[in-house]
Amino acid sequence: MGYNIHLRFPENISTEPIVCNLTRKFDLDFNISKAQISSGREGYLILELLCSREQANQAKKYLEEQGIHVSDLAQSIIRDEKICIECGACTAICPTAALYMDKNRHLAFDVDKCVVCTRCIKLCPVNAIKADIGSVNE
Known part of the structure; x- marks a missing residue:
């Protein structure tokens, strides 16, 4: 199942490999719907997580622990x-x-x-x- 989420990255971590680490850590696939990320600036990313509900919940928790603001989007x-x-x-x-x-x-x-x-x-x-x-x- 796919879960659409909006990620807002603080400027101090906008160039970190967070999504790469996310896919490795939770063994999930994703599609990027939209993104705007620049070094030293706040960025955002709209992702469709292709995974189970449990994996999506774990992924959201991980992202929030990294200092990323996570919001659900329309499913x-x-x-x-x-x-x-x-x-x-x-x-x-x-x-x-x-x-x-x-x-x-x-x-x-x-x-x-x-x-x-x-x-x-x-x-x-x-x-x-x-x-x-x-x-x-x-």
Whole structure:
């Protein structure tokens, strides 16, 4: 399973091999979604940890012990079909076409294609799309 987390590195450790050590120590895989790290400056990293919930909890604890601020990010997107007006606005911004209009012009959502970028949440005029944080600590 994947767990999306946001890491904020203090400037004094922004160039340390923390993520490399993390993968070795907890035997997990990861994807980097976004990063901005410069020597001597505060940095951030958005990671998808590909591991069990137990490994993710251990990894978060390790990162926090290293002085890194860790926050959970959305784990999945939920579309409330009861309040959705099927306007299709979200389809224009969805980078993976997880949200699309089917052949009958009804809004469809392919959960497997969704990368949880959350762009659709901000764009939905009736707030029918929400983020499921699905905290690692649940």
